Amino acid sequence: MIKLLRKDLGIKILAVCIAILMWGLANNDKIRSPERENPISEQSFSIFLQVQNIERGLALASDLKAVEVRVRGKSNVIMNLREEDVRAFVDLSGLKQGTHLVPVQVRFPTNCELVSLNPKQVEVKLDQVVTQQVPVEVELVGEPKLGFNAHNPVFEPTEVLVTGASSLVGTVSKGIVNVSIDQLTSSVSGLLPVRLVDINGKTVEGLKVEPEIIDVFVPIMQSMPTKNVPVQLKQSGEPDHGYRIVNWVIEPSFIQVTGSVEYLKGLESISTKPISVAGATKDLVKDVDLDIPEGYNSVSSYKARVVIKIEPKVERKTISGIGIKTVNLVDRYNASLDKKDLSLTLEGKSTILEGLSSANIQAWVDLKEVVLGEIVLPVTVELPEGVKIISQDPAEVKVTIKEK
Known part of the structure; x- marks a missing residue:
């Protein structure tokens, strides 16, 4: 029996050790701490x-x-x-x-x-929430490639609405749209975002902008001869009867045109598209396209704002045969005038002067507190508002007072 136990003793001891090791490995998960496996x-x-x-x-x-x-x-x-x-x-x-x-x-x-x-x-x-309208400006970033020029941007709209806290809205000076033209050789266009800035150019955030993006077009043309030419008004029709065009203002009054030498040589001015003033009785403000002849390469502006000043016509009119009356004469006296009619030269709006005649103009001499005898008195004339006397004949009359 002892011999059997001692037989292969080393192998048996090794087997027991391996068994213990395997048992330990098998039960390792059961004794492992959860905190060690998934710590905080x-x-x-x-x-x-x-x-x-x-x-x-x-x-x-x-x-x-x-x-x-x-x-x-x-x-x-x-x-x-x-x-x-x-x-x-x-x-x-x-x-x-x-x-x-x-x-x-x-x-x-x-x-x-x-x-x-x-x-x-x-x-x-x-x-408090407020809304304010502010202008938009386009800022060009960089320079076109050598031999090319960038002309004035065309963009729409030119103003945006800013909504938000009144203290923030009040700091906004304008909206800026940045357009990169660095090393470009052709015109650029696109819908670009508006950035709000204060008077120092610092960005103002936290406000709503409508619209948030605007449509911008920047003409970039190869360098060619340019010429500054005036912008002329082209009108159609006439103001209403009794009214006239006093003057007008066009902005811009000059534009820069780029083209060939032959084209520019014959170009003296650029006209607006026709603006109708037919029947107008008050000032007109119009944004109008410019009528640019074919053959140009580029212009500094394609539109202009025109303000047309319209006023009633001021005319002069002479009216004769206006009867001179007497007023405030004491009942027991008679009065006679050395001149019974007067003539007036008047100035005023034509629409008012047209309605005036000797029949509807009142002229009189005031005889209040006048005594017997002869006296020279001024002739008073009553006229509508806006009408003034240029000349009056006679300005005075000699009055003779007698008892009845």
């Missing part, structure tokens, strides 16, 4: 602060910065946590115009916990 870890996020429940008619007038959020959880959870899974916001329910200190609220998955939040409160400024 932390992660920090920089989250843009959102706004909720702002009252109608109010807008945010302050710049909200990102907040730093640090959360804790199981490693496998934290490793899969994305920035969009964490949200930071301020609730502005019930807050009125003014400056307020409000708490920052955070939302994240339920299997995480908040470690830290910085800052925990932020200052917000609320202001």
Whole structure:
């Protein structure tokens, strides 16, 4: 028996050791600590602060910065946590115009916990919502390739509406559209965004712009001879009866035309497309295309704004045979005038002068407090408003007062 036990003893001992080792490996998962397998870890996020429940008619007038959020959880959870899974916001329910200190609220998955939040409160400024119209300018960035020129941009619209907090809207000077023309050899066009700036050129953010993009065209042409020519008004029709064109203003009054030497030599001016003034009784303001003859390469402007000043015609008219009356004569006296009629030269609107005649013009001599005898008195004339006397004959008459 002992011999049997001692037989192959080394092999038997090795087998027992291997068995113990295998048992240990097989039960390793059962005795391993869960904390060691999936430990707790932390992660920090920089989250843009959102706004909720702002009252109608109010807008945010302050710049909200990102907040730093640090959360804790199981490693496998934290490793899969994305920035969009964490949200930071301020609730502005019930807050009125003014400056307020409000708490920052955070939302994240339920299997995480908040470690830290910085800052925990932020200052917000609320202001009334207003809308303002501002001009748009196009700024060219860079230079065309050598031998090419960029001409004035053509864009539409030339103004945009800006809506937002009144304190921010009030800082906006204009809208800027940047167009890159660096090393270009041909014209460029496209729909480009508008950037709001203040009087110092600093970008103003946090406002709504309508429209957000504008249509821009920048002519880029090979360098050729240019010529500045005046812009002339081309009208059709005539103002209403009794009215006339006093003057007009065209902007731009000159444009730069690029073309061949032969073309420019015969070009003395550029006319607008016909503008109708038929029947007009007040000033006209028109945006009109320019009538540019064929043969040009480029022009500095394709449109012009025309302001036409229209006023009633001012004329002169002479009316004779206007009877001179006496007024305020004492009942016991008789009065005689050395001249019984007068002649007037009048100036005024033609529409008023046309209706005046000797029959509807009143002229008189006031005999109040006049005594017996002869006296020279002025002749008073009553005329409609806007009509003035250029000459009057006679201006005075000799009156003889006698008893009845």
